[in-house]
Each structure stands twice: as structure tokens, then as C-alpha cells.
Amino acid sequence: MTAGGSDSGTITTHVIAKDTFNRSVSSGFGTADLGGIYTNPNPANSGTYVSAGKAIIGGLQPGKSFGAWLPGASAKDELSQIDLTLPTIDSQKSGLYVALETRHQSDGRAYRGKIYIDANGKAALNISRTATGSTETGLGDAALPFAVRSGETLTVQTQVVGTNPTRVSVRAFPAGTTAPAWQLGVSDASTAQVTAAGSVGEWGHMSTAGTSRPFALSAFQAWELGTAPVTTPPTSSAAPSTSAATSSAAPSTSATKTTAPSTTKASSTAPSTTSPAPTSTPPVTPPSSGSVGSVAVGAAQYAVPSGAVFVSPSGSDSAAGSQSAPLRTVQAAVNKAAAGGTVVVRAGTYHETVSITKANLTVQAYPGEAVWFDGSSVVSGWTKSGSSWVHSGWTNEFDHSASFTTGKNDASFIDPAYPLAAWPDQTFVNGTELDQVSKANAAGTFAVDYSANTLTLGSDPAGKEVRSSDLAKAFLVTGNGVTLQGFGVRRYGTPVPMMGAILLYGGSDTARNLVVSDNASQSLSLMKANNKVDHLSISDSGMTGIHGNEADNTLISNTYITGSNREHFKRSPTCGGIKITRSVGITIVNNSTVDNNSTGIWLDESVRNFTIANNTSTGNTKGMTLELSDTGIVANNKVVGGEYGILIMDTGNVRVFNNSVKAATSREIAFIQDARRQAASGAVGRDPRMPVPDPSCPWLLRNITLANNVLDTTGTYQLMVQDQQTNIPADKMNLSINGNLFTARSGNSAMPVAWGQSDNRTMTMYPVVSDFDSAKGMKNLQTAASSAAKKASVSSIDASAVPLPADVAKVIGVPTGTKKIGTFN
Incomplete structure (x- = not known):
């Protein structure tokens, strides 16, 4: 921009x-x-x-x-x-x-x-x-x-x-x-x-x-x-996807996908820009870890170790790979580097797919230089045809399977209103992504025809830069202990079955200070254990920002995710700002998920032993969802907006402490049970590494502590508990609900508590929280409706809080036994 x-x-x-x-x-x-x-x-x-x-x-x-x-x-x-x-x-x-x-x-x-x-x-x-x-x-x-x-x-x-x-x-x-x-x-x-x-x-x-x-x-x-660095020849003037030039900063949404035909081409070509001449390596230190999100592309400062292999757009793949004689492609440098070595990438834009099989390899930007991996190419040569403009000879084709399996289409992935959601084709005019349609005859749209090898625009491209995605993946990492840090990745046309524009499949891998934007499906996918994701900025992912499966003991921290599900896949079960499945020991702390067309943070299908703490979720369709999972802590999160603030479904043994939940349109906090069970024949969502049924994760709503949370007045219910299909009354779920502050509204237009009975339908309503407490032996608070009384009642509420147990206090970062209602600043 x-x-x-x-x-x-x-x-x-x-x-x-x-x-x-x-x-x-x-x-x-x-x-x-x-x-x-x-x-x-x-x-x-x-x-x-x-x-x-x-x-x-x-x-x-x-x-x-x-x-x-x-x-x-x-x-x-x-x-x-x-x-x-x-x-x-x-x-x-x-x-x-x-x-x-x-x-x-x-x-x-x-x-x-x-x-x-x-x-x-x-x-x-x-x-x-x-x-x-x-x-x-x-x-x-x-x-x-x-x-x-x-x-x-x-x-x-x-x-x-x-x-x-x-x-x-x-x-x-x-x-x-x-x-x-x-x-x-x-x-x-x-x-x-x-x-x-x-x-x-x-x-x-x-x-x-x-x-x-x-x-x-x-x-x-x-x-x-x-x-952006001056480059010769000139490349895209379009930078990352966040637009700052107007007063509206909402993420872009690419909506109207419709129809076309089929298969995948992969290519790896030379980088498209030049970089400054090599200079001596300055003394540098890694960037600090203060705020959420990545440092800007070009601002990372990682030290260059002795023996590093260098890459520059002005280099040659037949060169030695030294600082004075750099290689031209990152793949050539990865091939040349020894296991445990470092590849240092000089400023420029690199149009390639990089495969890393070696262990403990690091790929990083040269200190203070802007490095982008870009999956698109400039398209020129347009001919006007009626109300459209056509480029002939466009031979790039992507797999467009609407599932995680090539060749299989799953109807649960696709919203009929957006039938081309799974087509990874992307076209950008002056940095703005167009909507893919079956026939491009309107401004802001494009169409591809694989059989005719044409790319068609609905807007006149004269005097504008047109770029289209022609690479499917930026990084395929199968080496253990690989680190990627300090650069940007954008505009890759990743098919859903290929999992992510960046796919970490080696285990014990690290992604740090990366800016990842405008990729067609999932931006980052984690498929093995012991990963660290720290200080990323991920925007405008076609489907999901960060995906993980069997990613045991993974830490996701200090990351900013916005604009996920830009292509309008069905919000359930496919996408999320962060979506993790079938994993043990997941820690998600100090992240911000903002304005995603999806759930901000979603654990699904047998995630066990998790921590979700100190995060912010704002403007997502749901704030946080725990589904078909078990055993974890949800603490000190701020959730604003969405149909549900915090949804816990078919999940047990969770302690929900000191969260603030506001502005939900339906339920601030909801505990729901449906018919799904681990032991059921053909049940979908089991972790294949575990026995059937898995005693550690039976998909039962049970043993939940809800303490010290602040619930806003919006939505139909501030707290709803209900078995909707298997006749378990809320009284039998072993729920502890104490020390929470229910914020009253004049006229009680938001119902504080709805408590499910054993017929899957009936709920007992408690418009006054003290009535609920008396009936169930709980102890909570409810503010008065008038603003003056409300301020008076809030001023001394912490005395009624549940003292924090040691493990909850540790993830929040306060002493054991601290008494406070609401989030810690």
C-alpha cells in the first residue's frame, strides 16, 4: 500500500x-x-x-x-x-x-x-x-x-x-x-x-x-x-494487507467465489528483485519481545553467525554463498548449508517455494533488510473483450479440493453463497485483492478458465500493477528444529489439502517475527510436536490464520491475527484465527485475534491439557471455543463481541478464571453438551494415537470451575448451561460457579443465568443472580442497574473473589491466592 x-x-x-x-x-x-x-x-x-x-x-x-x-x-x-x-x-x-x-x-x-x-x-x-x-x-x-x-x-x-x-x-x-x-x-x-x-x-x-x-x-x-527497498527491475508496489490510508481499518474480505475447473502446478523460480551490495555484518541483537505481533519487515535484527550462507537477488546459484559471493535462490542456499547452519537472506522479493529437510537450520533476514517471499507474479498483456479484460496464456492451475484430502470435496467446508472458496487462485490490482467469480464482468472481480488458459478482469488494468498467485507454498519444513525468522510471506495460492503456506512438519520448529498476509487458505500449519510460534502478524488468510494438528507441546505467543476466513468458508467446522485439533499440551498466551470471520481461538477434536491465558479476542464471530476436548485453564482473557464469548462444548475439567466477556450477541458464556461421545461407533474427531474410547477425553461436559469472571449485559444469556440431546441436567455436571460478577442492565433485558434441565429443552431462568446462588449453593455478585449504585457495588467486589490456585496464578503471572474479579491489567 x-x-x-x-x-x-x-x-x-x-x-x-x-x-x-x-x-x-x-x-x-x-x-x-x-x-x-x-x-x-x-x-x-x-x-x-x-x-x-x-x-x-x-x-x-x-x-x-x-x-x-x-x-x-x-x-x-x-x-x-x-x-x-x-x-x-x-x-x-x-x-x-x-x-x-x-x-x-x-x-x-x-x-x-x-x-x-x-x-x-x-x-x-x-x-x-x-x-x-x-x-x-x-x-x-x-x-x-x-x-x-x-x-x-x-x-x-x-x-x-x-x-x-x-x-x-x-x-x-x-x-x-x-x-x-x-x-x-x-x-x-x-x-x-x-x-x-x-x-x-x-x-x-x-x-x-x-x-x-x-x-x-x-x-x-x-x-x-x-x-520498501528500491529494486531493479521494479516489483510490486503492494505491501502487506493492512490498509492505513483511510479511517476504516477493518480487514478485507474476499467474498464472491463461484466456479471453474482443476489441478496443481508447482514451480520454483528465481527471485524477482535486487538487493543492496553486501556490506560488513553489523553487531546486532534479536528484537525485543515486548508487544503483540511481528516487528515490521525490514526491522528484524538477528545476528549473523560465522559460516552463514548468503542469498541475494543479485547473486548466482553457482557462487560460493559467502557474503561477497551470495547465491541467488534461498533453496540453493538451504541445499548448500549444513545441518545446524544459517541461511541469511538479503533484501528483496523471492518468488520461490523452499523445502527444508535438514535439522536445526535457520533461515533469517539480513539485519535491518526487508525480505519478502511472494507467491505471485506480475501479469501484463491484457486485451479488452466486451466489458472485461483478458490475459491469454495463463497456464497456472491449483488443486481446489474442498477438504484436507486431495480430490475429495466435503460439503461441510463450503458455504453455498461462496462456492469458489476453496479455489486458491488470487489476483491483486495495485495490492487490492479481487473477488473470484465465474465470469468477471464487474469491477473488483476476476475469473480463471483452466481449459482456455485465460485470466479475466472486470476492471481496466491500464496503468495498474496486476499480480496473480502462481505458487502454492512458501515453506515446506520436514527437518527437525528449523527456525524461520524476520521476514514476510505473502500471496501464496495454497490449496486446502496442502495445509499451509508455511507448513512446519519437522517438529521442534520455530516461527518468529514473521509477517504473513494474503494467503489463500491456511497461513501457518503445525503438524508435529514441540513448536514455538512467537511474535507473528498474520492477516487476511483465506481460511485459517494458524492451524495445528498433533502439534503436542506447542506454544503460540505474542501473535496478532486478523482477517481470517477472507474467502468465506463455512465458519464451522473449517476455520479460525487459531484452530488446533488432536493435540496435547497446547499453550496459547498473550495473543490478539481481531476481526476474524471465524472463531478467534478454537480447540477442537480431542485437545487435552491446554492453557489459554492473557489473550484478547475482539470482533470475531465467536471469541473462544473449546469443543470435544478436556483438561485445561482459560484465564485472564478479554473477549469482546461475537455470537458467543466463551463456548465450552462436550468438554470437561476446565477452570475458567478472571476473564472479561462483553458484547456477545447470543451468549456471553455457554456450556453445551450434544450427542457426540468418544465411544460412539464411527465418531469423528478422535486422536488416532489414543485408545478408543479415550478415557482422558470422553467428550463430556463436566467438572468445570467458573470463577472471578466479569460478564457483560449483552446477549440473550450471560451464562447458559444445557445438555441439548442426552438428558443430563446441569445439576449433574459438577459445576462450580462462584465469585463471578454479572453486570445488570436496567430492565434485566439480558438474562443472567439459564440452567438446563433433564429433558434437553427446558431451562430454569434466573433473572436475579442471588436467586440462582440460593438455589444452587453458589456465591456470585450482580451489579445494580443504576450507574451510581453500579460504581459503588464494583468498588469492593474483589473481597468476594475465589483465591487463585497456584497453577492458574502462575499462567496469569500473579501470586498464588490472589483475590480479584475480572482481568488483571
Whole structure:
């Protein structure tokens, strides 16, 4: 994407912060969806609080300021945006300044891109630099080219790039409209410029002549930017899939697939770009592990060991593979490297499939250089035909089996509304993916005809870069102990049976600091034990972000996943942000799954001994699902949105502690049993390595502790427990439900507890939680309906919490016996 118009050139992007403000915080800003906890000094001085999708600044007095920064979201080159809902504006001076801060240092130094609201709808933009303490230096001003109105919502964007000079740009425009060119830009070449990476956040000030009036902030997001290298010949100007140029940051969805014909071609060709001439290896250290998601492509800093084999687009596969005589393809370097060796890849775009069979091999980007593995090629030579444009001689064909078995189509995979979901063909115009249809006669669509060898567009490609996927896989790893780190993987047309654009099949493998985007089915697949997945950014996977099967003792941590199931497979049983099956000892901690067209985190088909802790799930179709599994901990997760917040189905021996569940459309937390059993003849979902039936995982809803959780008022039920087919009443499931806070709504429009009886249909409703407690011998809390009473009741709730057992406390990271209701910041 091109972020920032004429000031920026071609930019690769990586989301480092996102906040929908879908939470209730009585003072300050609390914890962002992505980016961690806000540093928010003296929030009471400005009357700041968070409610219903907005951060409200209700009491900023004349001459006073507020600030809220995310130390966990740090960048040097960065683009940020926020929606500002304006206060009342009249003929008196409003005097309100609101800014996005970038490169914010611990001593107060930063850049501010501001909007200033004056009288009678007049507004201006301003850029400034702050110094240690409270000194602020103005760098530029410009009148906003339109009037603003009371209560109007504007999107404000600020960008900072480069050093010596540092370029700072700002713009503001009505929310929901297309971003204009930058309206104000300055270059700071002074000795006081802020050159180090720093946190992002918001700042505001009311002038001494102003009047205190409430205003609101919403939809905050920030991206780390990395300028793509200049290459010869030029390649794709399209970078990763996250779009930062408008106020809408929702993941793209590729919808309307329909029909065509069949089989797979694999190819491995030379890389398509050149890299800078080799230089001496700088002293470097691995990137820090602070925030969720990968470092930007080009920002990884992994040390180059002695004896490494080098690759460069300017190299030759007949060369020695040294730094001064690099090889040309990564596959040639992998073939040349010894087991336990390292392949170092210089800057450029590599169009190939890499197979790794050797043990303990590492493939990594050269320190500070942008390396992409790209499964697409540029397509040119278009002829207009009616309302379409046709490229002849397109001979690439992919397997399009709608199942995990080549040649088999399973109806449960395909939504009839999207019949081409399993076709891995992908076409991108200027970086935007088109929708595959049977006949491309509408803008934004494309079609392939395998028999006629044609590729057809519904939009005129003149003057645009068209790329189509022609490789099925980026990495096939069968060697044990392989490490992939510090680069990007994008636009591979991976058929469903091939499992993943990156397939780790060796065991004890590591994927670290990878940006993985726009792949046709599953982006990363784990098929053996003892893997580590750490600090990945995965976006716009056609089906699933991370898939695992028989991936025992695997750790998935610090990873950001968004836009999964872009191709609209059936959401059940096929896809997820993270979906793990038939595995033992799975640990999923400190990840963020956001806006996936699927369940955020899903354990299914005999997963045992699992930990799901300290994660954030926002805007997914379901937050978290545990299905046909057994024995685990679900603790300190934040779940917002979805039909179900946390769904536990045919699963037992789970302790669900200190989660926050909000804004579910149906059930905040649901425990459901259906007819499936391990012992049933022909049962699908057993772990084939275990006996039949498996006594460790009988697929029974039983022995569940629900403690110290906070349940919001949305959905039909805050807690529902029901056997829907086998006549087991909730009273017989051995459930412990204590120390939870049920948030009341005026009129009790959300039912707190629905408790299943033995006829598979009837549920006893408890609109008052104390009635449920009395009937079942439990002890929970319910807030009062009025806001004043609610605040009073919440202030002392922790005394009623269940003390944390040692293993739960350990995964949360607090002392054993801690008493708290809700999540730990």
C-alpha cells in the first residue's frame, strides 16, 4: 500500500496498536485491544473514562491537559489515527487542542500532530515537538480547508517518518470519507529532533480562554511503517494487507467465489528483485519481545553467525554463498548449508517455494533488510473483450479440493453463497485483492478458465500493477528444529489439502517475527510436536490464520491475527484465527485475534491439557471455543463481541478464571453438551494415537470451575448451561460457579443465568443472580442497574473473589491466592 501520499513513498505496514474502547473504565483509558495498558497520568483532572466504544474526556478544564500513551506500542516510523467527536461549538472560543503523539519518550519528548477547534466552526492543524518537561515548539500551522460542526466526528491522522530530517504530517477529514492528501507537513532537521522509536497515544489541551465541554475519542489505531527497498527491475508496489490510508481499518474480505475447473502446478523460480551490495555484518541483537505481533519487515535484527550462507537477488546459484559471493535462490542456499547452519537472506522479493529437510537450520533476514517471499507474479498483456479484460496464456492451475484430502470435496467446508472458496487462485490490482467469480464482468472481480488458459478482469488494468498467485507454498519444513525468522510471506495460492503456506512438519520448529498476509487458505500449519510460534502478524488468510494438528507441546505467543476466513468458508467446522485439533499440551498466551470471520481461538477434536491465558479476542464471530476436548485453564482473557464469548462444548475439567466477556450477541458464556461421545461407533474427531474410547477425553461436559469472571449485559444469556440431546441436567455436571460478577442492565433485558434441565429443552431462568446462588449453593455478585449504585457495588467486589490456585496464578503471572474479579491489567 502507499501510506501517506507524496510524503512517504511505498510503505509496508504493521499494526502495533488498536483500540475500539469497547469496555467500561471509570477513570483513565484502561487497556487497549492491542498495545497494552495506557499510561494515563492524572485521569481525574480531565474527567476521562471509557464507555460504549468511546473514551470520554468530560472535564478538561481551561489551562489543563491530558495524555494517554501506549508504552507497549512503540515505533520510529509510524502512522496513527483516531476519530474525534467534537464538543459543542459556538461563537465563544472553544480553545480545544487534540493531538496524536508519536515517538513519545519516557522523558516527555515527542511529536504532536494536532487539530485546534476555535469559534464558529473554525479549525486548524498544527505540528509541534515537545522537549523534556513541558516545553513545546511549534513547527507549522495550516487552516483546515472546511468548517466543522458541533458533535461532528472527524478522523485525524498523523505520520512521522525518517531522521535528519524527520518528516511529520497531519490531516483531518470527516469520518467515513476518503483520506485527502496530507494537509500539513513539516521537516524537522534541528538538533532537537526526536529520532528514537517511541510510544504512540493521544494528548489534549484546553486553552485558558476555552470552555470545558465534553468530547470523545474512538477507533484508535497505529501502524509501524517500513519503506520498501528500491529494486531493479521494479516489483510490486503492494505491501502487506493492512490498509492505513483511510479511517476504516477493518480487514478485507474476499467474498464472491463461484466456479471453474482443476489441478496443481508447482514451480520454483528465481527471485524477482535486487538487493543492496553486501556490506560488513553489523553487531546486532534479536528484537525485543515486548508487544503483540511481528516487528515490521525490514526491522528484524538477528545476528549473523560465522559460516552463514548468503542469498541475494543479485547473486548466482553457482557462487560460493559467502557474503561477497551470495547465491541467488534461498533453496540453493538451504541445499548448500549444513545441518545446524544459517541461511541469511538479503533484501528483496523471492518468488520461490523452499523445502527444508535438514535439522536445526535457520533461515533469517539480513539485519535491518526487508525480505519478502511472494507467491505471485506480475501479469501484463491484457486485451479488452466486451466489458472485461483478458490475459491469454495463463497456464497456472491449483488443486481446489474442498477438504484436507486431495480430490475429495466435503460439503461441510463450503458455504453455498461462496462456492469458489476453496479455489486458491488470487489476483491483486495495485495490492487490492479481487473477488473470484465465474465470469468477471464487474469491477473488483476476476475469473480463471483452466481449459482456455485465460485470466479475466472486470476492471481496466491500464496503468495498474496486476499480480496473480502462481505458487502454492512458501515453506515446506520436514527437518527437525528449523527456525524461520524476520521476514514476510505473502500471496501464496495454497490449496486446502496442502495445509499451509508455511507448513512446519519437522517438529521442534520455530516461527518468529514473521509477517504473513494474503494467503489463500491456511497461513501457518503445525503438524508435529514441540513448536514455538512467537511474535507473528498474520492477516487476511483465506481460511485459517494458524492451524495445528498433533502439534503436542506447542506454544503460540505474542501473535496478532486478523482477517481470517477472507474467502468465506463455512465458519464451522473449517476455520479460525487459531484452530488446533488432536493435540496435547497446547499453550496459547498473550495473543490478539481481531476481526476474524471465524472463531478467534478454537480447540477442537480431542485437545487435552491446554492453557489459554492473557489473550484478547475482539470482533470475531465467536471469541473462544473449546469443543470435544478436556483438561485445561482459560484465564485472564478479554473477549469482546461475537455470537458467543466463551463456548465450552462436550468438554470437561476446565477452570475458567478472571476473564472479561462483553458484547456477545447470543451468549456471553455457554456450556453445551450434544450427542457426540468418544465411544460412539464411527465418531469423528478422535486422536488416532489414543485408545478408543479415550478415557482422558470422553467428550463430556463436566467438572468445570467458573470463577472471578466479569460478564457483560449483552446477549440473550450471560451464562447458559444445557445438555441439548442426552438428558443430563446441569445439576449433574459438577459445576462450580462462584465469585463471578454479572453486570445488570436496567430492565434485566439480558438474562443472567439459564440452567438446563433433564429433558434437553427446558431451562430454569434466573433473572436475579442471588436467586440462582440460593438455589444452587453458589456465591456470585450482580451489579445494580443504576450507574451510581453500579460504581459503588464494583468498588469492593474483589473481597468476594475465589483465591487463585497456584497453577492458574502462575499462567496469569500473579501470586498464588490472589483475590480479584475480572482481568488483571
